[in-house]
Structures are given as structure tokens and as C-alpha cells.
Amino acid sequence: MSAQNVLDMSINIALVLLSLAFLLTIIRIVKGPTLPDRILGLDMLVGAAIGYIAVIGVKTGYTLYVDIAIALGLVGFLATVAFARFILVRGQADEGGMEDGHELDADSMIDYKIGELGANAKTVDDPEKQGS
Amino acid sequence: MADLGTYIVSILIIVGAFFALVASVGLIRLPDVYSRMHAASKAGTLGSGLMLIALSIYSDDLATIMRALIGVVFFLLTAPIASHLLAKAAYAVGYRLSDISVIDEMAKPNAKKGK
Numbered sequence: 001m002s003a004q005n006v007l008d009m010s011i012n013i014a015l016v017l018l019s020l021a022f023l024l025t026i027i028r029i030v031k032g033p034t035l036p037d038r039i040l041g042l043d044m045l046v047g048a049a050i051g052y053i054a055v056i057g058v059k060t061g062y063t064l065y066v067d068i069a070i071a072l073g074l075v076g077f078l079a080t081v082a083f084a085r086f087i088l089v090r091g092q093a094d095e096g097g098m099e100d101g102h103e104l105d106a107d108s109m110i111d112y113k114i115g116e117l118g119a120n121a122k123t124v125d126d127p128e129k130q131g132s
Numbered sequence: 133m134a135d136l137g138t139y140i141v142s143i144l145i146i147v148g149a150f151f152a153l154v155a156s157v158g159l160i161r162l163p164d165v166y167s168r169m170h171a172a173s174k175a176g177t178l179g180s181g182l183m184l185i186a187l188s189i190y191s192d193d194l195a196t197i198m199r200a201l202i203g204v205v206f207f208l209l210t211a212p213i214a215s216h217l218l219a220k221a222a223y224a225v226g227y228r229l230s231d232i233s234v235i236d237e238m239a240k241p242n243a244k245k246g247k
Contacts, residue, residue: 003138010142014149014183021149021179024156028168036165036222043214044159044172048152050207051180054187054200055145063196066187070203073210080214084221092226 011059018055021048039083046076141190148182151175164230165222173215181207 025048029041053069056062158171181204188200229236 003135007138007142010146014145017146017149017153021152021156024153024160028156028159034165034222034227036218036227037168039218040165040169040172040215041159043211043218044155044176047172047176047180047207047211048156050203051148051152051183054180054183055149057187057196057200058141058145058190063187063191063193063199066184066196066199066203069184070199070206073203073207077210077214081217084214084217087218087221087225090225 007058011055014055015052015059018048018052022052035083035087039080039087042083043076043080046072137189141186144182144186144189148179148186151179151182153179155179163232165227166219166229169215169219173211177207177211 022045025041025044029038029045032038032041050069050073053065053072057066152175155172155175158175159168162168162171184200184204184207188197188204191197191200223238
């Protein structure tokens with residue numbers, strides 16, 4: 001068995017393993033009970049995508065995508081930092097949002113906050129209308 | 133000699149993909165966000181770093197080699213910072229450790245529950 005055959009076989013195995021990694025990470029993102037879990041899944045997804053680009057570069061010799069891998073790493077890093085700031089700014093975590101199923105979900109929390117903001121905006125708007 | 137390089141590339145690719153898979157299995161199976169972070173940031177970084185190194189060994193072009201190595205260095209620099217910030221933010225906001233955690237070293241001594 002020549003070296004090229006070994007390389008082709010290992011590339012195929014690696015692509016299968018990476019696809020499984022993608023799948024499991026996406027399961028965690030969909031399931032993940034809290035917002036930090038989902039952000040962590042996003043981070044992991046970026047890492048797996050960079051590995052995928054590297055394997056495709058070995059397989060096809062088409063290495064233009066390595067630039068995109070570097071840019072993807074930068075974007076993933078900045079997104080994670082921004083989401084961490086967002087968690088800090090958003091404030092207190094919903095209690096019971098860890099393991100038990102009945103939690104007030106992060107999404108519904110955001111919806112609730114947006115609803116609150118909308119209500120505030122309305123009450124602010126009204127006096128202006130009366131004033132004018 | 134060229135064969136040796138190809139074998140090394142094959143081994144690096146498989147090991148890197150295996151580490152990425154281990155990281156995502158840890159993401160599924162570990163109990164809380166902090167231990168999941170431990171799996172994802174360490175094993176995930178090692179996996180994609182190994183695959184980028186394999187690309188830089190395989191390639192003949194100096195520009196591609198340098199890009200892949202720069203990608204590795206950049207990823208090694210940014211992944212711990214991102215995980216650290218995320219863990220700090222999650223802990224400061226009050227996401228709890230799982231019940232089977234042994235010790236919480238950041239817990240304030242007088243606080244009733246971890247803040």
C-alpha cells in the first residue's frame with residue numbers, strides 16, 4: 001500500500017470523525033440548557049470548521065481557504081468575547097436553569113426583556129404625544 | 133523520504149480529528165458549562181492545531197506553510213482568552229456548578245450560595 005493510499009484513507013477517516021464532531025456539537029447547541037453552553041458550542045464549531053478547512057486543503061491541494069480559516073478564527077474569538085460581555089451585561093442568571101427541565105429558557109428571558117423594553121418605550125412615548 | 137512526510141501527515145490528520153471528536157463528546161457528556169469548557173477549549177484547540185500543522189507539513193508552498201503556522205499560533209493565543217472570559221462571565225452572573233462538583237474555589241467564604 002503506497003503512502004498516497006494511506007493518506008487518502010486517513011483523510012476519509014478524519015472527515016468522518018470531524019462530521020461526527022460537528023453533529024455532536026450541534027446537538028449540544030440545540031439542547032444546551034443555558035446560554036453559555038450554546039456560546040461554547042459556537043466556539044467549538046469554529047474550531048472544528050478550521051480543522052475541516054485544513055483537511056480539505058490536504059485533500060484537494062486547494063489552500064486558498066486557509067486565509068478564510070484565519071479570518072474565521074478571528075471572527076469566532078471576537079464573537080465569543082462579545083457574547084461573554086453580553087452575558088455580563090444581561091445580569092443575573094435564571095435560577096434553576098442548569099439541569100432540571102423546567103427552566104426559564106435564555107430565549108424566553110430575552111423575549112421577556114424585550115417585552116419589558118417595549119412596555120417602557122410605550123409609557124415614555126405617551127407623555128410626548130400628550131405634550132405636543 | 134517523501135513517504136515519511138506523507139505518513140506523518142496522515143497520522144497528524146487522524147489524531148487531530150480524533151481530538152476534535154473527543155472534545156465534542158466531552159461537550160455532550162460533561163455535566164455543567166465549566167467542565168464542558170474544559171473539554172472544548174483544550175481538546176478542540178489541540179485538534180484543529182494538529183490538523184493545521186499537518187497541512188503545513190504537506191504543503192510545498194512557503195506562503196501556505198506560514199499561513200497555517202500563523203493560524204496555529206493565533207488559535208493558541210485566542211482560544212484560552214475566549215474560554216476564560218466566557219467562564220468568568222458565566223460565573224459572575226451566577227450560573228451554578230453541577231451538583232457533583234467537588235470544590236468551588238471562587239466561592240466567597242461568607243456567601244450562602246456561590247455568586
